[in-house]
């Protein structure tokens with residue numbers, strides 16, 4: 001049973017987040033925008049972190065790639081410092097209650113309400129609206145289920161419930177809050193409405209080739225993205241070739257120097273040095289030295305992560321055992337929540 005949830009002192013706030021296993025590596029934007037916070041939040045929160053493979057099949061996918069990427073995702077999270085003793089790290093499909101609660105929530109979601117989700121509109125526009133699946137349409141409801149299954153229980157945890165996500169997920173979090181309140185209103189108090197927690201420290205990282213656009217797996221070219229698991233040679237090259245401007249000054253200026261500003265943010269976040277200090281350090285030295293040093297900082301951060309990830313992937317049985325342990329802990333909480341939900345909705349219990 002759940003060591004983390006059993007020993008989490010009353011008053012420990014709960015946190016839950018999820019990430020899709022849709023790439024062979026996480027990238028620098030994922031790391032600085034979200035995953036680094038996941039690691040830090042373990043110190044203050046009873047944490048649940050989920051690799052959301054059910055979400056990954058809302059668009060056409062290759063089963064072998066999904067299987068590989070689910071393990072690669074989990075291994076990277078562990079390699080980055082998610083500690084399976086302190087946090088509950090699990091694979092979404094290992095806990096069938098996610099799909100079950102999603103069904104119940106879909107029955108209290110308005111069709112018009114779901115139609116207003118901008119991420120669905122963007123994603124379906126890309127594929128052609130008629131090619132989009134119903135699963136892609138109900139994606140945010142499954143996300144709401146991911147979150148609400150881990151609603152803190154009164155008495156066990158303070159009713160504080162954080163969901164660290166990027167700015168692009170704010171609307172999905174609003175839907176989750178609305179569904180929590182609607183369920184409570186219709187069927188009795190069950191869920192704590194979660195707070196979107198968009199960490200102030202989360203750096204917004206942009207594309208190296210197109211520094212006004214977000215670094216994104218779906219939108220960036222390979223040259224614009226630094227993958228966490230990338231080999232040192234290509235990693236260095238991409239940073240040296242990052243788009244800057246025709247000037248020479250290493251200065252933070254979002255309007256006129258978007259490329260340099262992005263690199264300063266990365267440098268500052270990874271080394272823990274305030275940006276003005278970096279500006280002073282590189283005054284008069286030009287972009288070459290600045291980029292060379294930045295490349296070293298990035299390599300120093302990600303080389304150990306890559307090595308630990310490779311080691312974890314080398315022992316699949318061990319990795320799967322860690323995930324099974326996480327699924328047992330998550331499953332215990334999810335089962336308790338679903339028992340209450342089934343009863344409130346009016347399903348007859350099996351009597352066992």
Ligand code: TRP
Nearest residue numbers: 016017018019020052143146165
């Ligand atoms: N939709 C989220 C994203 O693309 C991933 C996700 C799924 C998630 N379930 C979640 C995030 C639950 C937070 C909580 O980033």
